Amino acid sequence: MRSLLKFDLNHLRGDIYGGLTAGVVAIPLALAFGVASGLGPIAGMYGAIIVGFFAALFGGTPTNVSGPTGPMVVVLAGLFASLSGDVGLILTAVMLAGAFQIVFGAVGFGNYIRLVPYPVVSGFMSGIGVIIIILQFDALFGHDAPAGTLSALAYIPTALSDINMAALTVGVVTLAVAYAWPTRWGVYVPGPLAALITGTVLSLFLPVMPILGDIPSGLPSLHLPVFDQSAMMLVIEAAFILAVLGSIDSLLTSLVADNMTRTRHDSNKELIGQGIGNTVAGLFGGIAGAGATMRTVINIRSGGVTRLSGMIHSVVLAAVVLGVGSVASYIPHAALAGVLFKVGMDIVDFSYLKRAHRGPRWDLVLMALVLGLTVFVDLITAVGAGVVLAALAYVKQVAKTQLDELTSRPFTEATPEERAILDRLGKQVTIFEFGGPLSFGAAADVGHHVRERYKNATHSIILDFNRVPFMDVSAARAVETIGCDAAKAKKTIYIVGMAPQVIETLSSLGADCCLPGDAHFATRLEALEAIDGRSQITEAGGRGSSDKPLKPASAVA
Structure with missing residues (x-):
């Protein structure tokens, strides 16, 4: 005061x-x-x-x-x-x-x-x-x-x-x-x-x-509040509208x-x-x-x-x-x-x-x-409907951007070392890089996009989470769907750069049930090297012909 x-x-x-x-x-x-x-x-x-x-x-x-x-x-x-x-x-x-x-x-x-x-x-x-x-x-x-x-x-x-x-x-x-x-x-x-x-x-x-x-x-006179049970809902509704509009104004x-x-x-x-x-x-x-x-x-x-x-x-x-x-x-x-x-x-x-x-x-x-x-x-309906529709339109646009990135980014921004291994492996590997926090709008369609892209891959899928700092329930269930669909299709999953918070979220929700626990890598290059090594062993007719990936020496928990 x-x-x-x-x-x-x-x-x-x-x-x-x-x-x-x-x-x-x-x-x-x-x-x-x-x-x-x-x-x-x-x-x-x-x-x-x-x-x-x-x-x-x-x-x-x-x-x-x-x-x-x-x-x-x-x-x-x-x-x-x-x-x-x-x-x-x-x-x-x-x-x-x-x-x-x-x-x-x-x-x-x-x-x-x-x-x-x-x-x-x-x-x-x-x-x-x-x-x-x-x-x-x-x-x-x-x-x-x-x-x-x-x-x-x-x-x-x-x-x-x-x-x-x-x-x-x-x-x-x-x-x-x-x-x-x-x-x-x-x-x-x-x-x-x-x-x-x-x-x-x-x-x-x-x-x-x-x-x-x-x-x-x-000078004005004092007017104490009046409470009329039959009209209170109307009074409260009008008061809320006044408060919101007055605040915005x-x-x-x-x-x-x-x-x-x-x-x-x-x-x-x-x-x-x-x-x-x-x-x-x-x-x-x-x-x-x-x-x-x-x-x-x-x-x-x-x-x-x-x-x-x-x-x-x-x-x-x-x-x-x-x-x-x-x-x-x-x-x-x-x-x-x-x-x-x-x-x-x-x-x-x-x-x-x-x-x-x-x-x-x-x-x-x-x-x-x-x-x-x-x-x-009325005003409250107008503002409420406008905010909801604007939010939905924004979520849709963000989801589209995230799904487009899921398709284009990994191949357009690969490092020379990654590009060399990708050229050697060809269709044996498919990479998915999630661009930032996965919105619930994108989560609904991400499983379909992943299935469409890996169906021609011979063996391996890389899920790159380096740019995913956190994950909500919708995104976690989408990851669970990706993992389980890949397992049914006999594809081997390699996980890159998954943050501890994301790991905890998936674990708490049981959404990691189809994700391999021994295939976590710090970088995408390490995952590609592991896949390349496995591919060479397979071609030589060695013991790496199994679908189970080799446990990486530099894996992150």
């Missing part, structure tokens, strides 16, 4: 300016995300303040600015619809999500979340962007959007038949300003804030349209911050900080948040260097909350929809989609599949 309270004040000026700028940018987004979640604009502000402050204080990425983000709001909006707006249960889900994230960080899960393949991340992030866009159409047309992506999508024709032209005008102008606002002006007034102000001012001169209305201000933002600052974040510490922030946010009526990429980038570009910048961002928002209610009540829903529409467009991974056709076809298919599942099914 003492280390947490030690702040680096050498960059105080940059941290203050970075925090102020990020705080101003966060105002319209926090209000918009609060409305989109169903809990109201003040819940978005509370979430931005609390998550932003505690994630900065306890997190592992000094320049991260945290707050409500698109992925979190999509889940909260779905939960709001499923629980019929029960605020107590929704905030309980936010608290549980924070607890899950603390556990993720404590057990080191942060090191694995970053292993999610890029097409999966791109697919579900783009899907979230599409969901946010779909949810804004009805508000742009001056209607209250029904809860749920599919319901909002189905309602669009109805909204089109009765368009509130004043709301549509405000929404389109807000969106246009958000896109057209010059970057150099953003140093003084951020684009999202300028767009929101423009849309709000314009709405004052147009006919009536839906607005935010009265917004409570002041935060760590992706941390990677962006690392690239900009040439530093390296602490993934597990970052998850703990995010978890503490979300737990406290739920206790005080705030929506869940995560590391926010746009706000983090703005913070860094404005001079933010240490965690003070993220905490100052929260202090700015807290000051605004104390007096924002009367002003923010006039903000039209259409203006917020315009801001969120751009947020959704920014989340869609257009940079990958433009180049996807040049890369592996499977990655594009995977990205499209995850995107579709995200929009039309």
Whole structure:
């Protein structure tokens, strides 16, 4: 705790300016995300303040600015619809999500979340962007959007038949300003804030349209967890989804911050900080948040260097909350929809989609599949299916590479001494070199490949394990099959370079039952010399005509 309270004040000026700028940018987004979640604009502000402050204080990425983000709001909006707006249960889900994230960080899960393949991340992030866009159409047309992506999508024709032209005008102008606002002006007034102000001012001169209305201000009240047995499974499921998506979102933002600052974040510490922030946010009526990429980038570009910048961002928002209610009540829903529409467009991974056709076809298919599942099914199914399919595709590719190596490598990389003996022996010997740890994907077919290759060999088979440091059960059973098939075919097996750990694994599983115990060699050359010596004895009509190999003098145990 003492280390947490030690702040680096050498960059105080940059941290203050970075925090102020990020705080101003966060105002319209926090209000918009609060409305989109169903809990109201003040819940978005509370979430931005609390998550932003505690994630900065306890997190592992000094320049991260945290707050409500698109992925979190999509889940909260779905939960709001499923629980019929029960605020107590929704905030309980936010608290549980924070607890899950603390556990993720404590057990080191942060090191694995970053292993999610890029097409999966791109697919579900783009899907979230599409969901946010779909949810804004009805508000742009001056209607209250029904809860749920599919319901909002189905309602669009109805909204089109009765368009509130004043709301549509405000929404389109807000969106246009958000896109057209010059970057150099953003140093003084951020684009999202300028767009929101423009849309709000314009709405004052147009006919009536839906607005935010009265917004409570002041300090938040305490919300203790609520436990309802009939809804707990839904709450726990939503909390887990929030925790996973928030963790991925935060760590992706941390990677962006690392690239900009040439530093390296602490993934597990970052998850703990995010978890503490979300737990406290739920206790005080705030929506869940995560590391926010746009706000983090703005913070860094404005001079933010240490965690003070993220905490100052929260202090700015807290000051605004104390007096924002009367002003923010006039903000039209259409203006917020315009801001969120751009947020959704920014989340869609257009940079990958433009180049996807040049890369592996499977990655594009995977990205499209995850995107579709995200929009039309749910986020956890999309991420789970994407990770499983990506892993299976990778295992298949590794297995193919290992099986190809099994066929080509021994003959293309033989030493001159080995080549001389191989030329002399001809088809009397077949060599199999296993390229690294034998994956379970390759284990299923390796027996067939070995049988196909040794069927023309007269006597001997060399199994080279020099590059196999360990072996799992699938690989061990594959080796057992090779040994037993060779024994039935009356082929003599010579084993090269088998590591003690591999020997122990085979022995423990009884998978060495068909492998000769007296034919272990340290090198492939020694095994070839033993086979060559045996061949010469056989040709001379000596006692070496037996199928049993000679025990090598330099055999390894």
